[in-house]
Amino acid sequence: MSTTNYLTCSKGWKSWFLTLDHKRIGVMYLTAVLSSFALGGLFALAVRLELFQPGQQFMDPTTYNRMFTLHGAVMVFLFIIPSIPAAFGNFVLPIMLGAQDVAFPRLNLASFYLWMAGAVFFLVSLLGGGIETGWTFYTPYSTTTADSSVVSALMGVFVLGFSSIFTGMNFIVTIHQMRPKGMTWFKMPLFLWAIYGTALIQVLATPVLGITGLLLIVERVAHIGVFDPALGGDPVLFQHFFWFYSHPAVYIMILPAMGIVSELIAAGSRKEIFGYRFIAFSSIAIAILGFLVWGHHMFTSGQSVAASVVFSALTFTVAIPSAIKVFNWLSTMYKGAIVLNTPMCYGLSFISLFGIGGLTGLFLGTLSVDIHLHDTYFIVAHFHYVMMGSTAVAFMGGLHYWWPKMFGKMYNEALARVCCLFVFIGFNLTFLPQFVLGTRGMPRRYFDYPERFQFLHQLSTIGAVMLFITFFVMFSYLLHSLVRGKPAPMNPWGANTNEWKCSSPPPFNNFDVPPPMENPYDHTNLVFDEKLGGYRAKQVINS
Amino acid sequence: MSNNHHNENDHGGHPSFLAHHFSSPQQQYDAGKLGIWLFLVTEVLFFSGLFCAYAVYRFNHPEIFRYAHFFLDTTMGAINTVVLILSSLTIAWAVRAVQLNQRRLAVGMLVVTLLCAAAFMVIKYIEYTHKFHMGLTWGESFAPSAEALREVLGEAHGEVLEKPANLHLFFSIYFCMTGLHGIHVLAGIGVIIWMIVRTARGDFSSEYFGPVEYTALYWHIVDLVWIFLFPLLYLID
Numbered sequence: 083m084s085t086t087n088y089l090t091c092s093k094g095w096k097s098w099f100l101t102l103d104h105k106r107i108g109v110m111y112l113t114a115v116l117s118s119f120a121l122g123g124l125f126a127l128a129v130r131l132e133l134f135q136p137g138q139q140f141m142d143p144t145t146y147n148r149m150f151t152l153h154g155a156v157m158v159f160l161f162i163i164p165s166i167p168a169a170f171g172n173f174v175l176p177i178m179l180g181a182q183d184v185a186f187p188r189l190n191l192a193s194f195y196l197w198m199a200g201a202v203f204f205l206v207s208l209l210g211g212g213i214e215t216g217w218t219f220y221t222p223y224s225t226t227t228a229d230s231s232v233v234s235a236l237m238g239v240f241v242l243g244f245s246s247i248f249t250g251m252n253f254i255v256t257i258h259q260m261r262p263k264g265m266t267w268f269k270m271p272l273f274l275w276a277i278y279g280t281a282l283i284q285v286l287a288t289p290v291l292g293i294t295g296l297l298l299i300v301e302r303v304a305h306i307g308v309f310d311p312a313l314g315g316d317p318v319l320f321q322h323f324f325w326f327y328s329h330p331a332v333y334i335m336i337l338p339a340m341g342i343v344s345e346l347i348a349a350g351s352r353k354e355i356f357g358y359r360f361i362a363f364s365s366i367a368i369a370i371l372g373f374l375v376w377g378h379h380m381f382t383s384g385q386s387v388a389a390s391v392v393f394s395a396l397t398f399t400v401a402i403p404s405a406i407k408v409f410n411w412l413s414t415m416y417k418g419a420i421v422l423n424t425p426m427c428y429g430l431s432f433i434s435l436f437g438i439g440g441l442t443g444l445f446l447g448t449l450s451v452d453i454h455l456h457d458t459y460f461i462v463a464h465f466h467y468v469m470m471g472s473t474a475v476a477f478m479g480g481l482h483y484w485w486p487k488m489f490g491k492m493y494n495e496a497l498a499r500v501c502c503l504f505v506f507i508g509f510n511l512t513f514l515p516q517f518v519l520g521t522r523g524m525p526r527r528y529f530d531y532p533e534r535f536q537f538l539h540q541l542s543t544i545g546a547v548m549l550f551i552t553f554f555v556m557f558s559y560l561l562h563s564l565v566r567g568k569p570a571p572m573n574p575w576g577a578n579t580n581e582w583k584c585s586s587p588p589p590f591n592n593f594d595v596p597p598p599m600e601n602p603y604d605h606t607n608l609v610f611d612e613k614l615g616g617y618r619a620k621q622v623i624n625s
Numbered sequence: 626m627s628n629n630h631h632n633e634n635d636h637g638g639h640p641s642f643l644a645h646h647f648s649s650p651q652q653q654y655d656a657g658k659l660g661i662w663l664f665l666v667t668e669v670l671f672f673s674g675l676f677c678a679y680a681v682y683r684f685n686h687p688e689i690f691r692y693a694h695f696f697l698d699t700t701m702g703a704i705n706t707v708v709l710i711l712s713s714l715t716i717a718w719a720v721r722a723v724q725l726n727q728r729r730l731a732v733g734m735l736v737v738t739l740l741c742a743a744a745f746m747v748i749k750y751i752e753y754t755h756k757f758h759m760g761l762t763w764g765e766s767f768a769p770s771a772e773a774l775r776e777v778l779g780e781a782h783g784e785v786l787e788k789p790a791n792l793h794l795f796f797s798i799y800f801c802m803t804g805l806h807g808i809h810v811l812a813g814i815g816v817i818i819w820m821i822v823r824t825a826r827g828d829f830s831s832e833y834f835g836p837v838e839y840t841a842l843y844w845h846i847v848d849l850v851w852i853f854l855f856p857l858l859y860l861i862d
Binding site: 251316 | 644645652656659660663664666667668671673674675677678681685763764765766790791793794798805
């Protein structure tokens with residue numbers, strides 16, 4: 083065994099900022115996306131506090147518009163999209179394969195610095211007056227609103243897009259070319275299938291966002307008229323371009339989360355995953371179908387009825403692969419020996435919240451119902467159930483699952499489970515009332531509301547405060563564990579994927595001895611060892 | 626492909642061009658090849674946004690495109706097309722030369738490619754200046770001079786055309802498409818210079834020629850985009 087690991091093998095700021103090691107880049111990404119999550123969360127809290135009572139509380143309507151725009155833009159572009167692939171994908175992908183690194187380590191580092199550049203552009207637009215267009219940058223808001231720093235925000239989106247493309251390219255090539263002998267496609271953990279599907283979308287959809295952002299910048303700076311009706315342009319064309327990326331982007335956000343959940347549920351059920359191939363192929367199916375449904379964002383924007391009908395029908399087909407996953411997770415748990423450790427709690431939380439998020443999507447995909455629910459709090463609640471209730475919850479699950487591997491320390495398990503429960507309660511308290519608000523006609527993005535909505539808005543705000551406190555406690559015990567945590571065993575959860583076959587934290591080269599390439603979900607050979615505080619192989623050779 | 630790259634000690638046997646995390650030159654080459662193809666896919670999609678905008682506006686306003694294309698200089702465009710096709714041939718030849726260890730020939734072919742790329746940009750510069758001079762610019766700033774309008778009537782061979790509304794949209798699309806393509810040519814010039822330096826100092830051989838080949842693939846896509854742009858913008862009718 084090596085005496086040093088990837089954290090201790092070299093020192094000094096250069097060894098981090100110029101590193102080509104996928105694990106260190108993953109850790110840097112993790113720090114970066116968590117900071118963005120905190121920033122985006124503060125904006126959300128400001129929005130919710132302002133809405134505690136009707137009328138103006140502590141910010142004027144323009145500031146309020148800037149707050150929800152920045153909340154959306156920061157959460158989508160700086161947190162959710164890079165979160166799971168760039169932080170956890172980078173860290174575990176090569177290790178899960180049994181490879182030494184991703185295919186293009188320098189491109190990997192470049193992608194991190196592009197992320198940083200994108201974040202700087204966002205900060206510039208935050209300090210330079212803010213943006214009040216909503217994160218979707220719809221024209222003509224984005225081409226005509228004065229005194230806002232749309233251009234720098236769009237530059238940020240453009241640069242972040244390339245960061246995402248580079249990550250996706252790297253992962254596709256790594257999975258195709260860097261698998262060691264014996265690591266066949268169907269021995270890959272399901273997280274990697276999900277990451278692969280995600281990478282396909284990143285590579286195929288993000289360039290369109292790039293060109294859209296670029297065109298919008300040119301439109302705003304040079305008034306070319308392509309999107310500006312005053313000059314003969316077509317603002318709906320912008321919506322088509324935007325959603326051609328941004329709908330598949332929803333699956334960039336949710337697919338990796340589903341990948342994490344497959345790992346959490348399998349490990350927490352102490353049972354082989356049910357329907358491995360179905361889960362694997364459903365990831366690819368979601369990636370493909372995700373490209374064909376962008377028009378469902380535009381049912382009320384004047385697109386033709388024929389197009390709307392087709393988009394509506396295609397939208398419902400996405401429910402099939404999603405349901406395949408959920409039913410396979412449930413079947414995995416059936417007659418399993420479920421261990422309610424923190425990662426598993428997050429896995430269960432994901433399944434119920436994603437269930438609600440997914441099913442409410444069906445209401446919005448139905449043309450007639452969408453006319454009523456469009457642009458209300460119903461849609462806000464729906465996508466928060468998917469983005470936050472599902473993706474962010476799975477992210478937290480992944481964080482607790484891989485934390486011992488990444489840093490070699492265990493956190494306070496009891497406190498972590500309590501926090502998981504409070505995330506679940508706080509989340510539902512925030513967003514369940516919003517479904518009701520939406521169906522009763524409360525439009526999204528409004529600064530003010532009639533008094534009859536006050537009770538539901540207050541419930542929602544209380545939930546948001548609860549979430550804020552819970553996340554604060556969570557980050558505190560995680561940071562505390564870095565200093566005072568018990569040393570983590572090699573395999574705390576009893577999973578059989580390759581990242582649990584190297585030390586915690588892994589050595590610089592990932593493996594001192596190449597791992598055996600076996601069924602990643604065969605847990606029969608693993609037993610819990612009190613002394614280690616984790617799992618080990620049953621037969622001890624040479625004893 | 627073997628999995629012996631886990632062993633730190635066998636780095637001594639690696640050729641100098643092989644990055645530490647690959648187990649064989651073949652694996653490195655294949656990874657690079659797949660990587661560059663994926664990059665080209667993103668390039669196609671990047672341009673596709675503009676092609677899509679072109680299609681939408683041409684379908685909705687064919688009269689704008691028919692009228693406006695008379696303003697473009699077909700001869701210049703045709704010369705540029707030939708120049709780019711020639712450069713695609715020479716860069717492919719350079720790849721072949723590197724694979725056969727013919728270093729001098731490879732450098733020569735890369736230099737010819739570079740000259741073609743430069744010639745393309747010079748011709749583009751002449752075209753752009755002419756357009757600016759005539760007031761044929763994008764969107765709001767579009768203000769064709771009387772001279773430009775007279776020229777169009779001459780080009781139309783006596784056929785009397787009515788000047789359509791929103792004529793500037795054609796030039797917005799023209800400048801976006803050719804401008805973005807021009808930026809790609811400039812990027813290509815930078816990479817080709819870098820390849821000339823590396824080839825001249827002997828980095829490449831029949832064992833290791835990936836970067837030259839990847840550059841050539843990129844250059845072909847730049848060429849290919851132009852091959853679509855030329856008829857779509859210059860040869861309407």
